[in-house]
Amino acid sequence: MPTPQPAIFRENTPHHFFLEYRLRPGWHADALTRSLRSALDARPDDTNLLLAFGRDAWERLAPDAVPDNFIAFHPVLGRQDRTAPGTQGDLLFWLHGARHDLNVQCALAIGRALAGIATLELEQHGFVYLDSRDLTGFIDGTENPRDAEARTAALIPDGMTGAGGSFVLTQQWAHDLERFGALRQDEQEAVFGRTRPDSVAIDDAPPTAHVKRVELEVDGEELKIYRRSVPWGGLRQHGLYFLAFSREIMVFAMQLDRMFGRADDGLMDRLTEFSAPVSGSYWYAPALETLRAAVGAAPE
């Protein structure tokens, strides 16, 4: 299988930085590949860098290497006025490593490389909080697949267009921690379907609990995604930058439908009472060989 971008699977990095860009109208493929080569050149050795593309940008750069079912993110219109907005971008850079300063140094160089060709739509510092907890206090990642299982969940399989690459969902979620903090601990646990101190599954969790909305089984097969989300923010604003990888984009779409009341049972995820997404994009992170063929460089 072609080699996946190593940044996807490098875990235990405390500092994260996300950049989402939209290309300016009239952009040229030559100018973009030149800019991307100098952006990729700027990566310090100790910083992991992932580069991913929105559907339109990738189709223009590599029309013969577009994976099946690669769609742009469209807003998910949920019940009770709760929606997942679509802010589809063209380029996603995810930097992560041991040092925030190196991430910033790299982000500044990317900014210089893309000046004139793309507009920065979102920049966000993210960080690992305590023992990998979301700011609500709940451990995030307990059921995440590991090692070979993570690769199976995340990577487009051999033999398919885009093999070794991965579909990506990013959503910046903003939390209402005051509202969530007003719940008793057992009420908070019913929201997630797990206990707060040690993330033990609650057997009789209600069908509206977060884990019950996102656990997916189709024809007896459990459909997994590989999550790399991190908290963001400080006192005034805060939340989770949701970042996940999948071999199949429709798994994300089905999970979001189940969270926003668009599945047959019409139920909303209780989490949406306390947190709301403010951005949403689907991306494709090509394998190194695919990226080298399209751009002339890749983040090794």
Ligand code: HEM
């Ligand atoms: C505010 C946003 C979110 C927060 C705070 C959050 C937090 C959590 C927590 C605490 C867990 C339980 C522990 C674990 O297994 O990791 C969990 C599980 C999970 N979440 Fe989320 N999540 C958020 C959004 C999402 C979204 C948007 C998706 C999918 C599109 C998603 C997919 C999953 C999956 C697949 C699991 C594992 C379920 C299982 O197999 O038990 N989450 N999340």
